[in-house]
Amino acid sequence: MTGFAKIISGIVCILSFSVMAHGKCIQGDGVGFAKMFYEKHQDFYYADSAGIKNLLTPRLLAILEKDHKCSNGEICAIEADPWISAQDGEIGKPIEFKLSSGDANTASVRMSYMFVLGENKKLPQSVELKLERNAVSSCWMVADLITPRDGSLRDTIEKWHKEYGDAQKEK
Numbered sequence: 001m002t003g004f005a006k007i008i009s010g011i012v013c014i015l016s017f018s019v020m021a022h023g024k025c026i027q028g029d030g031v032g033f034a035k036m037f038y039e040k041h042q043d044f045y046y047a048d049s050a051g052i053k054n055l056l057t058p059r060l061l062a063i064l065e066k067d068h069k070c071s072n073g074e075i076c077a078i079e080a081d082p083w084i085s086a087q088d089g090e091i092g093k094p095i096e097f098k099l100s101s102g103d104a105n106t107a108s109v110r111m112s113y114m115f116v117l118g119e120n121k122k123l124p125q126s127v128e129l130k131l132e133r134n135a136v137s138s139c140w141m142v143a144d145l146i147t148p149r150d151g152s153l154r155d156t157i158e159k160w161h162k163e164y165g166d167a168q169k170e171k
Helices: 003-022 031-040 058-071 153-169
Strands: 090-102 106-118 121-132 141-147
Touching: 031 090, 031 106, 031 121, 058 141, 058 153, 090 121, 141 153
Parallel strands: none
Antiparallel strands: 090 106, 106 121, 121 141
């Protein structure tokens, strides 16, 4: 093997390890990524961001980290589960993922499901994951979650911290 071939082989090995270490980069129209994100990271809005920082855009990651620091066991900007826009209830089956719109570097994926409040109370509901990537060859990242009732999660958190963030610091 020539020196150049060894260098290329080393780079490929490093990149392969990087992908394995940070999870599989799901290509395609964004639907597969949205499904994986929901299935493995439903708690993204309150969980430790270290495990998902490569799955969120820098803007969404920063605002979620800000809200996480603010909360300290209390409620700050996020008052309800953004997947369902409620504190009670759960997501029931069937759960369907469908591409709403997209181009090479952006995608909107609608996740439709039954919102279950009890055995006899089930309502159809949906959220939309706004995805972005830097290039067709790069990985998808969640840029925003459009909640069933409250709209943009990112905008809601940013607005809350702009209005009330300083009051939280004074506590």
